[in-house]
């Protein structure tokens with residue numbers, strides 16, 4: 001029998017018999033406010049903030065909330081199985097931790113803690129190339145757990161090649177290439193404080209550990225750290241890239257490649273033509289194009305455009321188990337979660353990230369069961385209706 005994630009519910013109640021209650025709220029939408037109180041203004045603005053006036057991030061939430069589940073009754077759901085196959089991998093549930101850079105500004109254990117939490121719960125961890133911990137050290141913390149690598153496509157091909165080689169050697173199996181950040185967006189919460197972690201030398205350790213990156217420096221990092229940081233800023237992404245450039249990535253990665261940040265059906269079709277394996281329908285959690293379409297509103301169009309030719313993943317705005325259910329119903333194969341696990345990390349390290357994963361999956365398990373589904377496979381558009389008046 002597959003694991004019932006919902007058992008976490010009774011584990012909590014039983015622990016309560018000895019007076020223990022969860023250290024963090026089980027309504028994950030409350031974590032942001034707690035994090036606002038815990039972290040300093042720079043880091044908190046960076047993680048909670050988004051592009052422009054924040055309307056894209058709000059639209060992400062609204063697009064999920066507007067869709068309401070229509071539960072079905074009297075279907076046998078006593079044995080449930082949340083496992084799914086994604087890109088040829090069997091996952092215990094349709095969830096992965098999204099790539100988030102610079103985790104050292106949230107918690108000293110940074111990416112290692114997030115990766116260990118994902119490994120402990122069996123969900124894939126997507127390591128950001130802008131991580132504050134070198135690739136190899138994160139891999140070591142994870143044992144043989146499922147790990148994916150996110151690429152910011154550096155201007156210098158040798159740096160990109162070096163990252164891909166290191167990630168492959170460290171056992172990362174799926175490559176996630178982020179397309180929506182060729183430039184950093186207009187982010188008022190960071191601008192008003194003149195705070196970007198990378199310019200304070202924080203979070204660049206993965207680049208600094210890279211031999212190809214270091215070979216481009218006139219002096220060693222410790223002799224001129226500012227020059228090294230500026231070299232990173234100039235290198236991290238390249239707004240000149242076009243679709244044919246993906247050939248280079250394809251030639252240098254022999255596992256599945258997923259393009260992150262796809263919202264337009266025609267871009268999804270181009271991903272098929274470019275020989276890609278999947279896309280993440282995402283607007284970067286509302287952090288890039290201010291005023292962009294909500295990710296959940298873009299999802300059905302992308303799914304319709306590519307059918308079974310690509311694996312469609314989803315992120316941006318997921319905060320609850322029912323949000324995951326809704327993304328599955330709109331056609332996503334699995335969901336990536338971003339800020340909620342970062343808040344868990346900021347508030348309680350590895351345990352906080354595990355708490356977030358367990359809450360999301362327990363709530364998803366219950367939402368499935370209470371809506372008449374024993375597996376994600378049976379969930380579809382007919383399970384949803386739109387309520388334009390929903391708060």
Ligand SMILES: Cc1cc2nc3c(=O)[nH]c(=O)nc-3n(C[C@H](O)[C@H](O)[C@H](O)COP(=O)(O)O)c2cc1C
Pocket residue numbers: 046047048098099100101128129130150178260282283284285286287315316317318336337338339340
């Ligand atoms: C602080 C922060 C840093 C991020 N860093 C990266 C990154 O390095 N690479 C990347 O592809 N996406 C990055 N993202 C975007 C996430 O992968 C993901 O798309 C987004 O957080 C999903 O939205 P959500 O936070 O509403 O769940 C970052 C997001 C946040 C909040």
Ligand SMILES: CCCCCCC(=O)C(=O)O
Pocket residue numbers: 101130181184198233236284287
């Ligand atoms: C100048 C480097 C910016 C890296 C962007 C990290 C990210 O994806 C985000 O902040 O969002």
